[in-house]
Amino acid sequence: MRPLLNEVQLLEDYLKGTLPEEQQLDVAVRLLWDQELQQKLARQRLAYKALRLFGRRQLRAELEAIHTRLFG
Structure with a gap:
């Protein structure tokens, strides 16, 4: 993976809290x-x-469209 994508993935995992504790x-x-x-x-x-x-x-x-179709 390219370095920029690696960094984006690292930050995403950091935000989600899914990194191993040491890496976090x-x-x-x-x-x-x-x-x-x-x-x-x-x-x-x-x-x-x-x-x-x-x-x-x-x-x-989408929910409003369904409601309109069902209940006019």
Whole structure:
């Protein structure tokens, strides 16, 4: 995997809490000192939040369409 993709995967696993404890601590320490990594993590969190919001809106629209079909 390319280094950038590795970093994205690492941050994703960090956010999900699925890294082994030692690796989780390593990332936490890196985040204390590396502002660029902090910014990448913040952007990744924001991207996940946007995706969740979009998914909720999409689901709401689908449920409204079903309700309209069933109950006019």
